[in-house]
Amino acid sequence: MPDWPNERDRPSRGTESVRIALARLSPQTQQVQTSGSSATTLTSRFLPVICAAIAVGIFIADTATPAEIAFGVLYVGVVLPAARFLQWRGVVLATLGCMALTVLSHVLSPHEQSLSIAVANRLISLVTIGVAGFIAVQGQFRELVLREQASLLDLTHDTIFVRDMDDVIVYWNRGAEELYGWKKAEAIGNVTHQLLQTVFPVPLEEITAGLLRTGRWQGELVHTKKDGTPAMVASRWSLQRDARGHPAATLETNNDITERKRVEDLTGQVFESSPDGIAVIGRDYRFQRVNPVYERIWQIRADGFVGQHVGDLLGTEFFEQEVKPYLDRCLTGEGVSFAGWFAYPVGRRYRVVSYWPLRLHSEQVEAALAIVRDLTEHALASEALQAAQAELAHVNRVTTMGQLTASIAHEVNQPIAAVVTNADAALNWLNAQPPNLDQVREILGQIANDGNRAGDVIGRIRTLIKKAPPRRGRFDLNEAILEVIALARSEVLKHGVSLQTGLATGLPAVDGDRVQLQQVILNLILNAVEAMSGVDEGAREVLISTEADAAGGVLVTVRDSGMGLDPNDADRLFEAFYTTKPEGMGMGLAICRSIIAAHGGRLWATANEPRGAVLQFTLPPELDETALAERAGHMPVV
Numbered sequence: 001m002p003d004w005p006n007e008r009d010r011p012s013r014g015t016e017s018v019r020i021a022l023a024r025l026s027p028q029t030q031q032v033q034t035s036g037s038s039a040t041t042l043t044s045r046f047l048p049v050i051c052a053a054i055a056v057g058i059f060i061a062d063t064a065t066p067a068e069i070a071f072g073v074l075y076v077g078v079v080l081p082a083a084r085f086l087q088w089r090g091v092v093l094a095t096l097g098c099m100a101l102t103v104l105s106h107v108l109s110p111h112e113q114s115l116s117i118a119v120a121n122r123l124i125s126l127v128t129i130g131v132a133g134f135i136a137v138q139g140q141f142r143e144l145v146l147r148e149q150a151s152l153l154d155l156t157h158d159t160i161f162v163r164d165m166d167d168v169i170v171y172w173n174r175g176a177e178e179l180y181g182w183k184k185a186e187a188i189g190n191v192t193h194q195l196l197q198t199v200f201p202v203p204l205e206e207i208t209a210g211l212l213r214t215g216r217w218q219g220e221l222v223h224t225k226k227d228g229t230p231a232m233v234a235s236r237w238s239l240q241r242d243a244r245g246h247p248a249a250t251l252e253t254n255n256d257i258t259e260r261k262r263v264e265d266l267t268g269q270v271f272e273s274s275p276d277g278i279a280v281i282g283r284d285y286r287f288q289r290v291n292p293v294y295e296r297i298w299q300i301r302a303d304g305f306v307g308q309h310v311g312d313l314l315g316t317e318f319f320e321q322e323v324k325p326y327l328d329r330c331l332t333g334e335g336v337s338f339a340g341w342f343a344y345p346v347g348r349r350y351r352v353v354s355y356w357p358l359r360l361h362s363e364q365v366e367a368a369l370a371i372v373r374d375l376t377e378h379a380l381a382s383e384a385l386q387a388a389q390a391e392l393a394h395v396n397r398v399t400t401m402g403q404l405t406a407s408i409a410h411e412v413n414q415p416i417a418a419v420v421t422n423a424d425a426a427l428n429w430l431n432a433q434p435p436n437l438d439q440v441r442e443i444l445g446q447i448a449n450d451g452n453r454a455g456d457v458i459g460r461i462r463t464l465i466k467k468a469p470p471r472r473g474r475f476d477l478n479e480a481i482l483e484v485i486a487l488a489r490s491e492v493l494k495h496g497v498s499l500q501t502g503l504a505t506g507l508p509a510v511d512g513d514r515v516q517l518q519q520v521i522l523n524l525i526l527n528a529v530e531a532m533s534g535v536d537e538g539a540r541e542v543l544i545s546t547e548a549d550a551a552g553g554v555l556v557t558v559r560d561s562g563m564g565l566d567p568n569d570a571d572r573l574f575e576a577f578y579t580t581k582p583e584g585m586g587m588g589l590a591i592c593r594s595i596i597a598a599h600g601g602r603l604w605a606t607a608n609e610p611r612g613a614v615l616q617f618t619l620p621p622e623l624d625e626t627a628l629a630e631r632a633g634h635m636p637v638v
Contacts, residue, residue: 047085051078055098062105066118072102072125076132083136091140095133099126159233159254163192165247179233179256181226192252197224207237212247215239220257232258277372280358283331285310285324288367297372299345330355330368339375350379422447474509477517477554477619478546484521485544488529492542495529502545507554510619512599517619520592520603524558524615527589531562531613538611553601553620561612565605592617 055078062071075098082094106122159179162171169192172184180187180196187195193204199222200207211217217237222230233254242248271278277294279287287305295302298313310327311319326336339352352373357365426443429436485499492499510517525542532540541561549555589603596603596617603617 047081051081051094054078055101059101059105062102063108066110070121070124072098072105072122073128075099075102075125075129079129079132080136083140088137088140091133091136095129095136098129102126102129159256160251161187161192162249162251164249167191167193167250169195170249176254179225179231179254180223198222211237211239211250215241220261221254223254230258231256232261276374277370279305279370279372281310281327281368281370283365283367285319285327294372297344297374326355327368330357331365333357333365341379349374350376419447419451471515472511472513474511475514476507477510477556478503478507480514480518481521481544481546481556484518484525488522488525491526492529495533495540497529497532497540497542499525499542499544502543504545504547507546507548508552508621510554511621512619513595516595517599520595520617521556521558523589523592527615528558528560528562528613531560535562549618551618551620553618555616555618557614557616559608559612559614561608564607564611565613 055075058071058074058078062074065071078098079091079095083091086094102122102125106118156173157175157178159176160171160173161169161176163169169187169190172182172187176187177183182195192198201219201221207217207219215238219235220232221235222232225231234257236253238251238253239247240249240251271289271291274291274293277291277297279290279294282288286307286309290302290305292302294305298305310323314323326338329336335354335356337352337354339350341348341350352375354371354373356369356371358367358369360366422443426440426447429439429443481501481503485501489499521544525544528542532542539561543557543559545557545559547555547557593603596619600620601618603615606614606616608614
C-alpha cells in the first residue's frame, strides 16, 4: 500500500492495528459499541421475570411428565435470554440453577419406563443446558472484547466509521462525533456521502472501482459538518471481505487537515503574489519551484526553471566561485544575505539577495529559499541623495573657506614674507667680498622650506574647496586633525581662543573620505570659536582630543568653554536650518551629522561643565565588504 502523502496524517501504530481488527468484523457485529453500551436499555426490564416464570413452568412440566422425556432441554430458553441481562458469573449461576432443577425434576418425576432411559435423557438435558451456558458466556466475552476495541477507537482523534456496501454507516466513533458534530445515534443508518455531502477529487465510481480492485484507497476529501462548515480530511479506505471473499464493508479513517491546508494555501498565495522573486533550490543546486516575479527577472517560464542547475543559468565558473559558497553556507543552516548592482536580461538592477534554509520533517536542511528583492529605485534615489549631500557639503566647505579668508591670507603671507626676507639676506651675502656661499646655501634652504609651507597651505585649501566625488581610504586621523588646526590657527588666535590638543597615540587608521572628515572637524572648531565670541569673562579654550572607543573605533571630542547649550536643544542642533546664530543657515551641523552617519559613526552634543558644549563623534573600525559586492554590476545572481 502506498505511504501517506504527509507523515503528519499517518495514524499511530496501535490505533492502526485496532482499526484493522475492527475491519475484519461483520457489519452486524460492528454495531456492538452501540448495542453493547445500551444492552440494558434494549432489553425489557420484564425479561428477568419472564425468564423466572419460564424456568418455573419448565420445572413444573418436567416434574409432572415422565422422566423418560427430555423435557429439561427447554431450559436453554432460560439460559440464553439470561445472557441479555446477567454478567457471565450470573449466566453460570443461572446455568447451574437450571441443571439443578433438571436433577430435582428427575428425582420428583414418575419413572414409567426403565431407569437407564430416564438417566440418559437427563444427561442429555444437562449437557444441552451446559453447552447453552458456555455459548452464552463465550458470546459475552466476545462482546466484551469488541467493546474494549471500540473504546480504544474512541481514544483516537482520527475519525473512524464503517459503512456497508450500500454506504450506510454502521459504526461511528467519538472522533467522528467531535469532528462532524453528529452523535453516533444520529449518524448510524445514514448514507455517509449524503450525510457528509462529500466532495470527491474524482468521480465516486472511479474511486469505488479502485477500492474493489486493490482493497484500499487514500486521498483528500471535503466533508460538510453538521453546522455547515467544510472540513478537508486526509481519507483512507480499507475494504473488508467476508469468508467467501465477497465485499462486506468499508472502514474509513479521516484526519482533519483543514487548518494545514489553509496554511498551505496562504503560504502558496504569499509565494505566488510576493513582490519579491522567490525560488526553492534543492541540495543538488537545481531549481524546484519559482514564483512569477522570478520568471520576469530572468524572462524564463517556470517550467523552464524546474530541474535546471543554477550553474547552467549563471555559468559554471561564476556559480562555483561566487554563488555556490553562499548556497553551501545556507544548506548547512546559515542564513546569508548580500546586495549590489547586477546585470540581468531586463537590465542592470540593484538587488538584495537572501538565502534561507528550509527544513521539512527533520533537522537536516532540505533546500534553500532564495529571495531576490529589487531595490533599484531606492538605490537610485539614495545615490541622488548622496550626490545632493556631496554638493551641499562642497558648498559648505567653500562657505567655510570664505570665513577663513583672513586666516588663510595670514597663513600664506607668513611663509611668503619669510621668503622675501630670506631672499634679501641671500643677496646681501652674495654681494659680500668674498661672497659667503655657505650662508647663501643655508638661506636658500630656508626659502625652499617656506615655499613648501605656503604650497602646503594652498594645497590643503584646494583639497577642501575642490569639487570631487567622495574617495574612501585609510588614513591617520590625528594627522588630518593637525592639518585642519593649521588652517584655522589664525582664526582661532584672532578671537583670543586657546586651542589645545590631546591626541592619543597608537590609534588605528580610520576608513573614510579624508576631505569630508576634515570638513567635519573644521566646522566643529569654528563653531566652538564662534560660541565663545560672546564670552567676556573667563578663559576661552577649545580642547580637541582623540581616543579609542570600546568598539575598536575612534572617538573625537571638541570641548569649548562658550555660552553652553540647552540640553533640550541638544538634538535640534543637528536639524537642517536650525541655528542659534543670527547670520547662520543651520546647515553646518546637519551636514556634519550626515557625513559621520555615512561613515558608520555617530555625532552628538552634550553640555560641558562648568560651561560650554561638548561635541563628539565616533568612527567605526574598517567595514567588511564582500568580494561579490565589490564586483557588483558585472554578473547576475539568483
